[in-house]
Structures are given as structure tokens and as C-alpha cells.
Amino acid sequence: MKGLSFFDKVVFAINVLVVILLLTACLCSFVPYQFVRVFSILSLVVPGLFFLHILFLLYWLLKRKSQFLYSLFTIIVGLLSFGHFYGFGDSGVKEAGRDELKVMSFNTRGFNKNGWMNGYGVGDSIISFIKKQDADILVIQEHSRARFEQLRQYPYRSESPISNHRATQAIFSKYPIVGEGSLDLPRTNNNIIYVDIVFKNDTIRVYNAHFQSFRIIPSSDNFSDSKKSEKTLRRLVGTFAKQLEQAQIFRSHYDKSPHVNLVCGDFNNTQFSNIYKIVRGEMVDTFLETGSGFGGTYELWKIPLRIDYILADPEFEVLSHQNFDVKLSDHYPIMATLRLPSHE
Numbered sequence: 041m042k043g044l045s046f047f048d049k050v051v052f053a054i055n056v057l058v059v060i061l062l063l064t065a066c067l068c069s070f071v072p073y074q075f076v077r078v079f080s081i082l083s084l085v086v087p088g089l090f091f092l093h094i095l096f097l098l099y100w101l102l103k104r105k106s107q108f109l110y111s112l113f114t115i116i117v118g119l120l121s122f123g124h125f126y127g128f129g130d131s132g133v134k135e136a137g138r139d140e141l142k143v144m145s146f147n148t149r150g151f152n153k154n155g156w157m158n159g160y161g162v163g164d165s166i167i168s169f170i171k172k173q174d175a176d177i178l179v180i181q182e183h184s185r186a187r188f189e190q191l192r193q194y195p196y197r198s199e200s201p202i203s204n205h206r207a208t209q210a211i212f213s214k215y216p217i218v219g220e221g222s223l224d225l226p227r228t229n230n231n232i233i234y235v236d237i238v239f240k241n242d243t244i245r246v247y248n249a250h251f252q253s254f255r256i257i258p259s260s261d262n263f264s265d266s267k268k269s270e271k272t273l274r275r276l277v278g279t280f281a282k283q284l285e286q287a288q289i290f291r292s293h294y295d296k297s298p299h300v301n302l303v304c305g306d307f308n309n310t311q312f313s314n315i316y317k318i319v320r321g322e323m324v325d326t327f328l329e330t331g332s333g334f335g336g337t338y339e340l341w342k343i344p345l346r347i348d349y350i351l352a353d354p355e356f357e358v359l360s361h362q363n364f365d366v367k368l369s370d371h372y373p374i375m376a377t378l379r380l381p382s383h384e
Contacts, residue, residue, distance in 0.1 A: 044105070052107055055096045059114045062089040066121040069314050072288070080280035081273075083313035084345065087125065087334075090118060122312050125346075127331035129361065139379060140359065141239065144175035145304035145350055146373035147250070151184040156370070163187070166368045173364075175375055176214050177237065179304035181250040183210035198235045206231040209248045215239050223293055225286050228252055232290055236299060242380060245297050249290060249305030251315065252282040254340070283309055287318040294321075300380070303351040306371060310345055323351040326376035329358040337363065337372045350376045357381055 044052065065082035082089075093111040100108035149156060151163035167190045170178060178194060185208055188197060194212035198220040207229050211217075219236035234247045254276065294301060303323065309315045311325070327335045327346065336344025348371055352358065359377040366372065 044107075048103070048105070051096075051099065055100075055107065055110060058089060058092050058096065059110050062086070062093065062114050062118055065089065065312060066117055069121060069312055069317055071314055072284075072318055080284075080313065081276050083280075083310050083315075084276075084340070084343075086118075086122065086310065086312035088343075090115065093118075123328065125311060125328075126334055127327060127361075129330035129332050139240065141177060141244075141378050142173075142175040142375060143177045143179065143246075143302060143304065143350055143378065144170070144173055144373060144375040145179045145181075145248075145306075145348060146170070147181040147306045147348065147369060147371035148183065149369040149371070150182050151187050152369070153184050153186075157368070162368060164190075167191070169364075169366060169368060169373070173373075173375060177246060177302075178210075178212040179246065179248045180210045180212070181207075181248065181306045181371075183208040188212075196237075198233060200231050200233055204231065207250065209233045209250055211235050211246055211248050213237050213246075218243065223289060225289060228282060228286070230286065232286070232293075232305075234293075240380075243299045245299040245301045247290070247294070247301065247303045247305070249286075249303060249307065249319070251286045251306070251308045252279050253308055254279055279308070280313075280315070283307070283313075283315045284318075287315045291318055291321065300353045300355045302353070302356075302378075304349070306348050308347055310347060311349075316349075320349075320351055323353055324356065324358060326350045326352060326358045326361040326378070327363070327374070329361065330376075331361040331363065333363070335363050335374075337374060338370065348372070348374055350374060352376075352378055355380060 061082060064079055065086050068079050068082060093115050097108050097111040148166050151166050185199060191212055194214060196213040196217040197210060198217055199210045200206055200208045201222055204222060204224050209231055216238045217235045218238055221234050223232040225231060230250045230252050232247060232249045234245055237244045237246060307316060334344060335346045337348035338345050356378045359379055361376045364373045
């Protein structure tokens with residue numbers, strides 16, 4: 041601290057605080073439980089913490105002060121913990137050949153059946169978009185059962201059981217579905233379904249996961265006063281606790297799968313969370329393999345977050361990944377093209 045002006049001492053104090061926050065976020069991402077529940081919220085702001093560290097690094101370098109080492113060290117630890125989160129791959133999705141699969145995942149928000157989005161015919165526009173992309177496997181969160189008649193290009197489908205009284209998930213396939221099931225998550229409207237699809241000489245299990253929602257309308261009004269802020273914070277913490285329980289339920293089921301697996305869905309959390317790490321395990325994240333940009337699929341308080349994923353067992357080769365910039369829901373659709381090398 042010697043040789044620092046009063047202003048630099050203030051900057052350094054803030055710098056140390058941001059160091060602690062990012063290192064705490066790194067630690068929390070590896071812990072399969074919540075030792076301090078409020079820390080889980082840090083996963084939402086990890087990109088911002090990285091950005092602040094870059095600013096601190098540049099500031100101290102321009103000042104020619106050794107304090108730059110604090111942020112440099114923290115950035116390195118962060119990258120080792122989380123991996124890269126900006127893609128430099130090809131943003132397009134190649135046409136699928138005979139031995140390849142195009143898989144789309146899309147939270148359609150009920151095809152706008154409750155009129156959340158302004159405009160006429162939003163649901164029909166979603167159908168037109170889906171038909172145009174012509175995925176081999178279509179995975180929908182927040183489905184509307186009335187829409188399956190418009191998706192006749194898929195001869196096979198599975199939906200959440202009507203009897204479980206939950207938000208509807210659906211999986212559509214051009215290939216035969218020979219098995220299906222539902223993981224009825226406790227005390228929630230969210231759900232996980234799965235199907236077993238026969239593709240060439242393999243059976244592929246496809247999961248459709250929709251973890252606990254934030255249930256927060258993205259708006260600064262949520263932090264406009266102390267009471268609203270406290271309520272929002274409690275809701276966020278409670279959501280992360282529920283997601284952790286759901287991720288562990290999923291993992292227990294996945295570990296018993298007898299097939300190669302694909303996991304698609306809306307996790308309602310970022311790749312910087314322990315929820316993501318528990319679900320992903322040794323699977324491949326298609327965006328990290330071939331995606332481009334930051335890959336945001338949802339905006340929370342104007343911040344683009346990547347909370348929708350396509351994950352594949354290591355047996356799959358990821359040929360491409362695309363994030364679609366189409367505003368037809370509160371989520372953006374994603375699609376990946378994959379291949380099983382055994383089919384080459």
C-alpha cells in the first residue's frame with residue numbers, strides 16, 4: 041500500500057472485494073451443496089466480475105503498480121475454474137447428413153398462449169420458425185399441447201404426463217421413440233422428461249430438463265425499494281436451492297442410463313453455477329465446442345445470460361452450434377448438429 045494515493049487506496053480496496061467475490065464464485069461452482077445459500081447468486085454476475093478485473097488490471101498496469109497481480113491471478117483462477125465463455129466457432133448450423141442429428145431446444149413460453157408478447161400470431165410464427173429449421177429432434181420447454189397438430193413433420197412425440205399437473209415439456213422426433221419417462225420433481229411446477237430414440241444402430245436417451253424458474257419479471261422495479269429488494273433476494277436464493285435439489289435428482293437418474301445421452305433444456309442458471317456443473321458432469325457443451333459470441337439465451341435486467349443448453353455424452357462429435365436471434369419468446373432457441381462416430 042506504500043506509495044498509493046488516497047484514491048488508489050480506495051480503488052485497491054474495491055479491487056480486493058471483487059477478488060474475493062470472484063474467487064468465492066469459483067469455489068461455489070465446485071461445491072455440490074450450498075454452504076452459504078446467498079453466495080449462489082454470484083453465478084449470475086460472474087461475467088461482470090471478470091469485466092471489472094480487466095478494468096482493474098489495465099488501471100494498475102497504466103499506473104505501473106504491482107497491484108495488477110491481484111486481478112491477473114484471479115482472472116487465471118477464474119478461467120481455470122469456468123473455462124472460456126466466449127465462443128469463436130462458426131455461428132451457423134450445417135445441414136445434417138444421413139448419419140448426423142440436428143437437435144433444437146426452445147423454451148416457447150407456451151407459444152405465447154397467454155399473450156405475454158405483443159403482436160398477432162406469435163405462436164404461429166414460432167411454428168413457422170421451427171418448421172424452417174427442420175431439426176431431427178425438437179425439445180420444447182413450456183409447450184402447448186394444442187400445437188402438436190401443426191408439427192406433423194414429426195411422427196413421434198412425448199409430452200409431460202397430463203396427470204402430473206405441471207408445466208408441459210415435449211420432445212418431438214423424426215426417429216422412433218421406444219421408451220419414455222418423467223422425473224416428477226417435488227414441490228414445483230417444473231419437470232424433466234426423457235425419451236429413448238432409435239437412431240441407426242443406437243438407442244439415444246434425450247432428456248428435456250426445465251429447472252426451477254426465477255419467477256421474477258426482469259425489471260429494475262424489483263430493486264426500487266428495500267422491501268422489493270429483500271423479496272427478490274429471498275426468491276433468488278430459494279430458486280437456487282430448489283435448482284440444486286433438481287440437478288441432483290437428474291444426476292442420479294442420468295448415472296443409471298443404459299444409453300448414450302443428450303440433455304437439452306432451460307436450466308435457469310448459468311455455466312458458472314454448481315447446478316450446471318452437476319448436470320454437465322463429463323458431458324460436452326455444444327456451445328463451448330463450436331458456438332460463437334457469448335451465446336446468451338435469456339435477458340435478466342438487460343444482461344444476456346446463457347441458461348439454455350444442449351449437452352452431449354463424449355461419444356458424440358459436435359459439428360456445429362447456433363444461437364438464433366429471434367424474439368419469439370423470453371428465451372432464444374438453440375440448435376446443434378451432432379454425429380456418432382460409430383456411424384461413419
